[in-house]
Amino acid sequence: MLLTYRHLGGLGVALWAVTILVCLFLLVPIVFIAALSFGSSQWLVFPPPSWTLRWYRELAADPRWLEAALTSAKVGLLSAALAVLLGLMASFALVRGRFRGRGLLKALFLTPMVLPVIVFAVAIYALFLRVGLNGTLVGFVLAHTVLAFPFAVIPIVNSLEGFDKSIEDAAVLCGASPLQAKLKITLPAIRIGLFSAAVFAFLISWDEVVVAIFMASPDLQTLPVRIWGALRQDLSPVIAAASTILVAFTLLVMAAAALLRRRISR
Amino acid sequence: MAANASVPRRQWRGFGPAVPALVLLALFFVIPVVSLLLRSILEPEPGLQNYAELFATSTYARVLYNTFLVAFVVTAVSLLLGYPVAWLLAIMPQRYANLVLAIILVSMWTNLLARTYAWMVLLQRTGVINTTLMKLGLISEPLALVKNLTGVTIGMTYIMLPFIILPLYASIRAIDPTTLQAAALCGAGRWQAFRRVLLPLSAPGAAAGGLMVFVMSLGYFVTPALLGSASQMMLAEMIAQLVQSLLNWGLGSAAAFILLTVTLALYAVQIRFFGGMR
Numbered sequence: 068m069l070l071t072y073r074h075l076g077g078l079g080v081a082l083w084a085v086t087i088l089v090c091l092f093l094l095v096p097i098v099f100i101a102a103l104s105f106g107s108s109q110w111l112v113f114p115p116p117s118w119t120l121r122w123y124r125e126l127a128a129d130p131r132w133l134e135a136a137l138t139s140a141k142v143g144l145l146s147a148a149l150a151v152l153l154g155l156m157a158s159f160a161l162v163r164g165r166f167r168g169r170g171l172l173k174a175l176f177l178t179p180m181v182l183p184v185i186v187f188a189v190a191i192y193a194l195f196l197r198v199g200l201n202g203t204l205v206g207f208v209l210a211h212t213v214l215a216f217p218f219a220v221i222p223i224v225n226s227l228e229g230f231d232k233s234i235e236d237a238a239v240l241c242g243a244s245p246l247q248a249k250l251k252i253t254l255p256a257i258r259i260g261l262f263s264a265a266v267f268a269f270l271i272s273w274d275e276v277v278v279a280i281f282m283a284s285p286d287l288q289t290l291p292v293r294i295w296g297a298l299r300q301d302l303s304p305v306i307a308a309a310s311t312i313l314v315a316f317t318l319l320v321m322a323a324a325a326l327l328r329r330r331i332s333r
Numbered sequence: 334m335a336a337n338a339s340v341p342r343r344q345w346r347g348f349g350p351a352v353p354a355l356v357l358l359a360l361f362f363v364i365p366v367v368s369l370l371l372r373s374i375l376e377p378e379p380g381l382q383n384y385a386e387l388f389a390t391s392t393y394a395r396v397l398y399n400t401f402l403v404a405f406v407v408t409a410v411s412l413l414l415g416y417p418v419a420w421l422l423a424i425m426p427q428r429y430a431n432l433v434l435a436i437i438l439v440s441m442w443t444n445l446l447a448r449t450y451a452w453m454v455l456l457q458r459t460g461v462i463n464t465t466l467m468k469l470g471l472i473s474e475p476l477a478l479v480k481n482l483t484g485v486t487i488g489m490t491y492i493m494l495p496f497i498i499l500p501l502y503a504s505i506r507a508i509d510p511t512t513l514q515a516a517a518l519c520g521a522g523r524w525q526a527f528r529r530v531l532l533p534l535s536a537p538g539a540a541a542g543g544l545m546v547f548v549m550s551l552g553y554f555v556t557p558a559l560l561g562s563a564s565q566m567m568l569a570e571m572i573a574q575l576v577q578s579l580l581n582w583g584l585g586s587a588a589a590f591i592l593l594t595v596t597l598a599l600y601a602v603q604i605r606f607f608g609g610m611r
Contacts, residue, residue, distance in 0.1 A: 069523065069531050070510035072424045078523070085417040089494065090433060092414075093440040096451030096491070099461075103454065111454050113461045153357060156350035164347025172351060179362060183552025183596055185569040186589045189576050190365035193372075213362045216354065274444050277554050281577070294446050298559060302454055310447035317442055 097314065104307035111302060122308040132309060135293040139273055141204065142289060146211035147219075147268035153212070154219035154264055161220070162227045180217035184277045187214070192281040202284025210278050215268035222267065226260025227253075259332055266324040270317060370590045376583035383587035393571070397591075400568040403482055403557070404550035407489045408543050411497040414490070416539065419501035420531075424510075441495045449559045452488045453479060456560070484560035485567070489550055496549065497542040504538025505531075541607045548599045552592055568592055 069075075075082065099113070104122055106115025126132050160166075161173055179187065191210050192201065200206035230253060238248035254261070276291040283292040290313055297306050373383050387393045422433055440448075455461050456478040463475040478484055512534070516526040554569035561567065566574070568588060575585035 069513045069526055070424055070505075070508060071513070072426065075424075079421075082417045082421040085414065086421050086433065089414055089418045089498075090436050092491065093494065094436055096448055096455065097440065097443050099455065100447055100451045110459070153354040157354035160347055160349065160351035164351070166345045166348045172355070175358060175363075176354065179358070181548075181596070181600055182366070183569065183592050185552055185554045185572055186366065186369070186593050187362070188554075189572055189585065189589055190369040191361060192576070193369055193582070194361070194365040209357075209361050213358065216358070220354075270442070274442075276446055281573075291444065291446050294450070295555075298446070298450060298453070302450070302457070306450055307454075310444065310450055313444045314447050317444060318439065321442060 100307050100314070101311045103304055104311040106304065109304065111304060111307075122304045125305050126308045126312075131288075132290075132293060135288045135290045136312075138204075138207075138287060139289040139291070142207045142211055143269045143272040145204075145208045146215050146272040147265050149208065149212045150215040150219040150268040151223075151261060151264050154216060154223050154268075155261065157220055158223040158227050161224055163232070176220050177217045179213050184214070188278040188281045191278065195282070201282060202287050204287065207279070207282050207287070207289070210282055211272040211275060214275060214278065215271040218267040218271050219264040222260045222263040223257065224260075226257040230256050259328055262324070262328060262331060266320060270320060273320075274313075274317065366593075369586050370593070371586075372582050373584075373586035373590050376586070383583045384591075386584060387587055387591070393588075396566050396568055396571045399482065399565055400551055403485055403489065403567060404547050406486050407493055407550045408497075408547045410486070410490050411493045411546055412539060412543050415494055415497035415501060415542070416535075419498045419505055419538075420535075422498070422502045423505040423508075437495045437498060445492065445555055448492065449488055449556050452484070452491065453559060456484050456487065479560055480562040482561065482565050485557045485565075488556045488560040489553060492556060493546040493550060496546050497539075500542035500545070501535065501538045504541075505535050508534045537607050541603060544599055544603045544607075548596050552596060 069078075072079070102115065103111055103113065105118050105120070106113070107117045107119040107121065108115050157176060161169065161176070187210075191213075195201040195206050195210075200209070234256070235248045235253050238252045239245055243251065274291065275289075276295060279289045279292045280295055283289065288296070290309065294306055294309055294313070297303065297309075374381060376383075387397075418433070422430055425433070457463075458475040458477075460478075462478065463472075466472045467475065478487070508531070513526055513530055516530045521529065552569050553567065554573065557567040558570050558573075561570070569592070572585050572588045572592070575581045575588065579585075
């Protein structure tokens with residue numbers, strides 16, 4: 068009875084009450100930020116006395132915000148490209164390789180996902196201090212590629228496991244070179260996995276804060292680093308505007324990805 | 334002889350494509366992390382004095398205590414709030430379930446800083462929560478909800494809830510509803526059916542989610558740094574501060590090593606008892 072929706076009775080009301088409260092708890096802060104970013108109050112009074120685009124104009128007038136957004140996009144795209152390329156190759160080894168220690172290799176590939184980010188951040192910061200990669204684009208990309216790598220490997224491995232290798236072998240028997248067969252038969256077949264990998268990898272980098280804080284210099288900052296810096300000074304509504312743009316962009320990428328995935332899979 | 338010679342080659346068949354990724358992770362992940370950990374026993378001089386200092390100094394011991402306390406409370410509250418949601422989510426009509434799942438996913442993928450900023454504003458002395466409570470006459474003075482562990486706990490619970498709900502939802506969904514009907518037929522009341530059937534059957538999901546949230550909370554940096562205060566730090570903040578501001582790499586690495594060990598040990602428990610991360 069406890070797992071039959073129709074027979075819950077009074078218990079159902081209680082469960083719904085908690086569920087609605089939790090949903091509000093999850094949703095309200097996000098809506099709240101968006102509302103504040105259009106509100107006219109410098110002191111973040113809520114509900115805002117009137118509505119304005121002033122904070123977005125201030126944001127646009129400050130070239131440092133735009134630079135940060137561009138850096139974020141650059142780092143995100145490069146890390147995603149690198150993570151997907153290395154992840155694709157690694158997936159072939161993980162799925163098709165027959166060597167000892169394959170389980171260990173897989174565990175290593177997934178570790179960046181479970182290791183506390185702060186430990187990795189401090190470690191890579193120490194290394195990059197020594198080799199002079201702190202505050203460089205290369206440093207950002209390398210660090211974010213490591214973090215994004217597991218998120219690229221998982222969907223690619225999953226889709227490669229679901230792909231029947233005999234189709235690729237058939238192409239080779241028909242005269243294609245092994246590389247040709249992979250490029251023309253296998254890659255198109257696992258395109259959804261590749262696509263998910265790219266989207267996840269990009270978003271991991273785009274939203275990443277902790278490593279970026281260590282990696283950043285006054286001249287090279289990603290958007291989250293800039294927001295972090297601003298937050299430590301005051302709670303200006305300009306941050307609400309920047310956060311809203313950041314969130315809107317993430318949701319846009321996810322929605323576009325969901326749509327595209329549906330189209331590709333047809 | 335020829336067969337012998339080919340054995341090592343066969344053992345590495347198909348390994349080649351993994352090499353670039355392996356090189357990347359070795360150079361920029363394994364080596365930096367290992368050499369960081371080595372610094373904890375090598376700096377300023379070889380020995381375990383960094384660890385001794387961490388546990389003996391009351392300030393640092395306090396940070397460790399705060400960290401475990403907050404992680405525990407966050408996990409407990411998330412489980413209490415998340416369980417009913419996961420339960421209803423598993424059995425509610427699909428169209429509602431899709432909506433609730435969408436809300437959970439949107440919240441999960443909303444930038445961490447944006448969400449933390451929202452709580453900084455909501456919880457501050459002049460924030461919506463305090464002004465509303467004062468207007469309602471429930472309090473006469475604004476409550477100190479931020480810049481302390483209360484703020485950290487609220488903000489982290491908010492972030493961790495989806496990580497509890499989703500695995501619990503999966504494990505409750507996998508339970509066959511007829512087992513509950515059987516319990517009812519055998520004369521079990523609702524409470525008994527819950528305690529003796531539903532709860533034990535969903536326990537693996539709860540444990541897996543709870544353990545994951547506990548581990549993630551231990552190493553959390555951003556939310557405690559923004560919603561907490563310097564006098565009530567958590568472990569990740571302390572590591573960052575030791576390394577970045579105080580340049581005390583030995584002590585910072587020792588703290589990092591403790592965090593790493595606890596994290597990996599708890600994940601090992603999870604993999605051993607609950608079959609890995611899903």
